Amino acid sequence: MGEGTTIDLEALRARLATEEGPRLWRSLEELANVPEVRRHIEAEFPDIVQAAQIDRRTLLRLMSASLALGGLAACNGSDAGAKAPLLSQSHNMPGHVPGVPVTIATSLALNGYGRGVLVKAQEGRPIKIEGNRLHPASLGATDVFAQAEILSLYDPDRSDIPLHDGMPRSWEALTNFIRPVRNELVVDEGRGLHILMPPTASPTLHRLIGQARQLFPHAQWHVFTPIDDANHHAAAMSVFGRAVELVYDLTQADAIVTLGGDLFAEEPGHIRYAADYQARRRAPDRGLPQLLAVETRTSLVGARADERIPLRPRDFEAFVEALAVALETGAAPSGSHPAIARLADALRRAGARSLVTAGREQPARVHALALAINARLGALGTTLRAIEPLRIPGGAVGSLGDLTEAIRAGQLSRLVILGGNPVYTAPADIELAALVRRVPLSLHLGQHRDETAAVCHWHISESHPLESWGDLRAFDGTVGLRQPTTMRLKSGLSAEEFLGLMAGQNVDGRGLVQATWREAWGDAFDARWVRSLEDGVVEGSAAPTVDVAVQPNWRPEPAAPVLSAGLDVLFAPDPSVWDGSYANNGWLQELPKPLTKQVWGNAALIAPETAEIFGLASGDAVDLSVNGRVVRAPVWLLPGHAPGAVTLPLGYGRQMAGRIGNGIGFDAYAVRFSDLPWVTSGELRRVGERIPVISTQQHHSLQGRDIVRVVAPGEAVPPEPVHPSIYPEWPYKEHAWGMAIDLDACIGCNACVIACQAENNIAVVGPEEVAKGREMHWLRVDRYYAGDPAAPETYFQPVPCMHCEKAPCEVVCPVNATVHSSEGLNDMVYNRCVGTRTCSNNCPYKVRRFNFLDYQGTDVSAPFEATNPQVTVRDRGVMEKCTFCVQRIGAARANARVEDRRLNDGEVMTACQQACPTQAIVFGDINDPDSSVSRLKGSPRNYALLGALNTQPRTTYLARVQDPKENG
Numbered sequence: 012m013g014e015g016t017t018i019d020l021e022a023l024r025a026r027l028a029t030e031e032g033p034r035l036w037r038s039l040e041e042l043a044n045v046p047e048v049r050r051h052i053e054a055e056f057p058d059i060v061q062a063a064q065i066d067r068r069t070l071l072r073l074m075s076a077s078l079a080l081g082g083l084a085a086c087n088g089s090d091a092g093a094k095a096p097l098l099s100q101s102h103n104m105p106g107h108v109p110g111v112p113v114t115i116a117t118s119l120a121l122n123g124y125g126r127g128v129l130v131k132a133q134e135g136r137p138i139k140i141e142g143n144r145l146h147p148a149s150l151g152a153t154d155v156f157a158q159a160e161i162l163s164l165y166d167p168d169r170s171d172i173p174l175h176d177g178m179p180r181s182w183e184a185l186t187n188f189i190r191p192v193r194n195e196l197v198v199d200e201g202r203g204l205h206i207l208m209p210p211t212a213s214p215t216l217h218r219l220i221g222q223a224r225q226l227f228p229h230a231q232w233h234v235f236t237p238i239d240d241a242n243h244h245a246a247a248m249s250v251f252g253r254a255v256e257l258v259y260d261l262t263q264a265d266a267i268v269t270l271g272g273d274l275f276a277e278e279p280g281h282i283r284y285a286a287d288y289q290a291r292r293r294a295p296d297r298g299l300p301q302l303l304a305v306e307t308r309t310s311l312v313g314a315r316a317d318e319r320i321p322l323r324p325r326d327f328e329a330f331v332e333a334l335a336v337a338l339e340t341g342a343a344p345s346g347s348h349p350a351i352a353r354l355a356d357a358l359r360r361a362g363a364r365s366l367v368t369a370g371r372e373q374p375a376r377v378h379a380l381a382l383a384i385n386a387r388l389g390a391l392g393t394t395l396r397a398i399e400p401l402r403i404p405g406g407a408v409g410s411l412g413d414l415t416e417a418i419r420a421g422q423l424s425r426l427v428i429l430g431g432n433p434v435y436t437a438p439a440d441i442e443l444a445a446l447v448r449r450v451p452l453s454l455h456l457g458q459h460r461d462e463t464a465a466v467c468h469w470h471i472s473e474s475h476p477l478e479s480w481g482d483l484r485a486f487d488g489t490v491g492l493r494q495p496t497t498m499r500l501k502s503g504l505s506a507e508e509f510l511g512l513m514a515g516q517n518v519d520g521r522g523l524v525q526a527t528w529r530e531a532w533g534d535a536f537d538a539r540w541v542r543s544l545e546d547g548v549v550e551g552s553a554a555p556t557v558d559v560a561v562q563p564n565w566r567p568e569p570a571a572p573v574l575s576a577g578l579d580v581l582f583a584p585d586p587s588v589w590d591g592s593y594a595n596n597g598w599l600q601e602l603p604k605p606l607t608k609q610v611w612g613n614a615a616l617i618a619p620e621t622a623e624i625f626g627l628a629s630g631d632a633v634d635l636s637v638n639g640r641v642v643r644a645p646v647w648l649l650p651g652h653a654p655g656a657v658t659l660p661l662g663y664g665r666q667m668a669g670r671i672g673n674g675i676g677f678d679a680y681a682v683r684f685s686d687l688p689w690v691t692s693g694e695l696r697r698v699g700e701r702i703p704v705i706s707t708q709q710h711h712s713l714q715g716r717d718i719v720r721v722v723a724p725g726e727a728v729p730p731e732p733v734h735p736s737i738y739p740e741w742p743y744k745e746h747a748w749g750m751a752i753d754l755d756a757c758i759g760c761n762a763c764v765i766a767c768q769a770e771n772n773i774a775v776v777g778p779e780e781v782a783k784g785r786e787m788h789w790l791r792v793d794r795y796y797a798g799d800p801a802a803p804e805t806y807f808q809p810v811p812c813m814h815c816e817k818a819p820c821e822v823v824c825p826v827n828a829t830v831h832s833s834e835g836l837n838d839m840v841y842n843r844c845v846g847t848r849t850c851s852n853n854c855p856y857k858v859r860r861f862n863f864l865d866y867q868g869t870d871v872s873a874p875f876e877a878t879n880p881q882v883t884v885r886d887r888g889v890m891e892k893c894t895f896c897v898q899r900i901g902a903a904r905a906n907a908r909v910e911d912r913r914l915n916d917g918e919v920m921t922a923c924q925q926a927c928p929t930q931a932i933v934f935g936d937i938n939d940p941d942s943s944v945s946r947l948k949g950s951p952r953n954y955a956l957l958g959a960l961n962t963q964p965r966t967t968y969l970a971r972v973q974d975p976k977e978n979g
Contacts, residue, residue: 016045017628018648020619023568023800035718035795035806037708038620039648040629042800045613047104048773050081055760079830107132116143116547117474117816118491119157120482120590122238123210123402123482124148124279127547128157128447130496137477137496138879141925142282142549148485149888154276156589158765159598160477162855163458163872164500169593170460170472170671171501177257177465181451182502183819184469190553192425193513199226203424207414208506210234210402211430211483215527217404226514232404235411237436237590237661237680238277239688240371244400251559254399256485258554259366262294263289265393268354270331270377272370273310274410275758277584280486280929288315289756292972299724299974304371305330305350307581308616308658309606311758314805317974320350321618321653321802324579327373328570338384363389370457372581372689373463376568386561398554401484405900407868413686413858418446426453427513429506430473434463435589435665439640439753444969445653455511459595461667472503479505482527488554492524533690537629545890574692578621579656580637581690585613586761591662594672597775597871598765601786605759605795605807607647608708609616611778611787614647615695616658619800622648625697632702635659636680637693644677645702650800657695671871687785705782711791711810713957718753719795719806720954720970728970734961740818744759748895749937750921751947752809753969756931757792757806764790766926767811770896772878774866774885787860789893790923811923812837812858812893813956813964820850820859830891835965836895846888855957856964895934898922916942937965 018039023427027034030071034040099388112133114202118125119140127146127777131139140157140569142149148155163169167177173185196204206226211217220232241250247255259274261284262265272278291300301576304316305327326348337355344351356367365388369381385391411433415463417423426447437443447453447466455467464470478500481493508518516523528543529536543549586589587599594600603609615635622628629648634641635657646660652658664678767773767790790811798801814837820829821837828843829850851859866872867888878884881898896919901921916935922930935944951968957974 014622016040016043016047016625017626018043018619020623020798020800025798030429031050033492033799037712037793037795039800041709041712048654051420055083063323065690069862072622083598098734099871106449112138115479115496116492116545117839118146118475118481118493118498119160120483122236122279125212125485125491126154126157126491127485127491128153129547130477132496135497136876137164139922143225143491145546145548146485146491147283147487147489147548147553148280149282151925151929152282152286153766153926154282154595154928155587155599155761158762158769158926159596161769162496162596162598162873162877163593164475164477165730165876166595166669167874168457168460168468168671169458169475169501170464171503172472174460174464174470174607176468183804185469188469189512191483191502196227196230198650199229199487201230202864203421203422204427205233205417205425206230206300206427206429207233207235207411207421207433208235210239210744211506212401213482214484214490214522214531215482216505216510216842218527218530219507219514219523219890220404222514222516223510224775229298230694231409231413231417232407232504233409233411233439235414235415238371238584239690240374242375242689243369243371243378245375246369246382246568247397250379250561251397252384252562253401253559254400255557255559256400256486257395258398258552259284259287259368259395261394261699262291262368263364264288264300264305264361264366264401265297265364266357266366268303268334268358268365268367269305269312270327270367270369270381271306271373272368272534273312274368275311275315276586276760276855277371278368278486282484285758285928286930289931292313292755299972301361303354303357305354306455307579307653307656308583310364310775311443311605311760311804313651314807316829318350318353319651319802320348321651322348323653323655324581326374326375329386331377332567333923335380335384338387347626357932358384358388361388363393365390366394372583372720373570374690376570383561383565383567384526385478391559392556395555397559398557401486401488401554411441411443412454414442415441415443415446418449423450424452426450426467428453428455428463428465428467429457429509430455432457432459432463434466435461436661436680437666437679438683438688439688440638440684444760445654449688456504456506458503459667459669463503465667471509472501473502474499474503474508476510479508480524481505481507482524482549484552484554484821488552489554490549492543493547494544572687573692577694579690580635580682580693581656582679582688583656583658583660585660585662586664591665594615594662594675595669597671597744597873598768600671600675601775601777601781602761602765603707603791604762604806605792607649608706608794609647610707610781611707612705613660613663613679614704615644616649617646618656619648619650620654621652621657622646627697627886628845630701630704632698632700634696634698634713635682635695636720637691638684642677642679642681643698643725645704647706649795650803651805654801657693669930690881705784706780707781709793710784710786711793713793713855718793718956719808720952720968721806726971728954731955732956734959736817736961736963741816741831743833743835743938745938745967746936747938748814748834748836748900748919749932749944749948749965749967750811750814750895750924750932750934751944751967751969753933753947754806754808754971755952755969756929757807757809758796758929758931759792760928761792762926762928763809763923763932764788767879767893770879770882770922771894772873772882772884774862775871776864776866777871778862778868780866785863787862787863787866787891789860789891804973808968809923809955810856810858811966812895812965813856813894813962815896816963816965817961819853819960819962821854823849823853825849834900837892838897839891839894841883841885841889841891844889849888850890855960855962859890862887862889916926
């Protein structure tokens, strides 16, 4: 927003100290009352505020012109209407009713682990993804990446034909090329062949790798992912003497200490862990658990923690070592961090119901100390258990470093890269692109013509997970089958089919997966296969617990190399594009990141104290140098970030991602090195220019003190005084729909936001439009801070349409386009809307969105195949907003009418409610006193947002519960 303004932290602290009660703020600039930010907040449509005032006569002329053109707006055709998908004819499936969606259970991978999902397909076209309640990794919920796979399926930039040296080739030509190469490899027993692939927990892929090893015994296999768990595996080998993976049970935990990472966003079982933590908080017969987060960058688990301790990366080893000593001796070492005694006391009181976790960025020594602390407290078998590694196939597996050494030694004649994009994600010092070009023959299997495909001789298009067969183990070992949810939209092979081809088997994905489970189940195969496909879960397949104990002669690993002077540099997966795999997904690019609210790019995250030292403001450009390599990036001041450190989100700066992902943000991999892939040191230099950073955190400001309410355990929110109204009460004889949102459960993960977008055909508008405040999300998650900018409390608040009983938007619409339904919904009649925007101007909650342009059919919009045919696609000049998923209400009502019964509680679930991992959103009939939503609205924590306005919103909130003892 124009020139940056440096922040005087001491002045802000002094002002906060003089204010009474909690002060909520969304950004440091807002807290500092920067004039430009204040003007932006005060303007309803900031991009169209003009310097000259419009007089009353001109305004009336403009309004009359809008009304006169209203009829034309309703009749106007557009490209969106011409290309809008039509319901196709039935595929004559047995028992299938044309027009009724089919639900298919399958599994989707993230970093090699499976998450069980249900895919809703309309006439053979997948349109929506939900979590599978039977799957332990999802329990019916999803994350943003699972929701966005619908858009990835229809990505027009997906590869669909083989390429040889960049030129299209037919599949016949590829087959004619591969056949003699394979025969040569069989004769040579695989000498000179190296295969590089991402880690996977697929039993079928592991079986095929084993068969390929027998056929090519001298071939070398390598595994690489930029988001690896090498430090954890090294620690387990050191402490337990064997490789294991850990599974946490947060429902049993009374005290949890997290050492970096993000338990609710980045761990293999993050959806389940978030659900289990909230289930533990809701346990009626136990006190609230303590969640204590020690971290450098603010994370979702840190934002939700009872106490958060910002710590520079180089200080973690000493901190954890002091914690271990305090637990062993009963007293914190002299000179240790002041929080050590509190953490040790909390863990000691919890005993076996304590849990200490370490993020993947922590060195092996920190992981080892965490394992030893858990063992000492007796937590093994209570809050965590060990299982056999899930992503390591049988036999020796090399690393990316082993592969690069072999290439430099001239030991490769053929290189096969099965999935992933290692040329982009590999550490910068390896210079993998140049090395791959030295291999006589290289072949890449991938979904896109990406950076890796560009340097390989052959590129083979890979089929999407929603159109191919496979299987995946979840974080706890439970297997979910992957089955096609549509016919193949683009020609390609899955990794299973390619390995089957190399192993001399038929290229039949279904047959390959069936062979794996026919071998495992024997005579029971037929019955178990059908049941597993229907459920999406293989019953009884969870990995058994492995008995482990600390080795008697174990000693902590040697300390990690001491970082040089300068800033500590921390690398982290991005909450929107992960490692760059989702860079070409418009839904995710335009999704505001949970804490920075940044869209369409990344930024170097620094603490306000660090910014004050360097004289930086958000958006200032800096050169960050690491080991002689330099990357230029904008900085973003992140309250709560540890001083003396900078966090670089991965996954941006792509050059061959596709039409959406190219040229967005800076490439943090350019300064990432193989010896210190997670934490290193660097130098930061201000360059005297600015790089635009698009953030939505100043958009739709409510400017109120009682927006987020906080109560102590057992405390009630003060009741709102009864306000008189000139509008009469309306009786609802049938249903009266309402929603309750529990702020104590919301972790800010954004799953609800993107689920709403996928369900309701919400447009992607692009970075230029978002910068003008024109993003179209019907549901936003506001993030608020309270307290000292160096260590603030963090609160999240989802804000959909309130569906007010006394809706101020309805009375000002000149064409009656926004009306009240007989069941209490605030409905939009799109064909009536002429775009006066008076409803939005009169909405105190800022939840209405206006189509300033025709956002459908643009370069960044979702393909029309991804649209939900049950929801109208809106055109230019039309206002839109949350509908409480009225199409789902209608579908459930129709089913109940056919079955001659009343709607049951829980039968109607909004998209946001269904996606939420912590069940923070509950929807239902408030006319039913026994419904879940009625019970929540009867809670003493229930309150109305901006209740003093007497709009009587149908959406209400439950206050955040916070024990004052845990926060000083």
